[in-house]
Amino acid sequence: MDGCRRVIGLDGCFLKGPMKGELLSAVGRDANNQIYPIAWAVVEYENKNSWAWFLGHLQKDIRIPYGAEGWVFITDKQKVIGTTTYDMYATEIFRIG
16 A cells, blocks of 8 residues: 555445345555555445444555544445444545535
């Protein structure tokens, strides 16, 4: 993550076809303003527990401190992401849209 911006976009989407579930993803931007995937996971349901699990691994893997000082999280209007992010990092989340 050296040389990358500390901005993370969070989102989830339904999976259709033979593999059911939901795809949770975290994406970022590098110094050249290119979008890159940071992490993704397939979960059974998109709920507070699955987001807490995903964000807990994300926090540990890229060393986001409690309070997330210096980090920005953006998402669409999904309330479950905002409340889970606040519980995990004690920081607000920006909702776009």
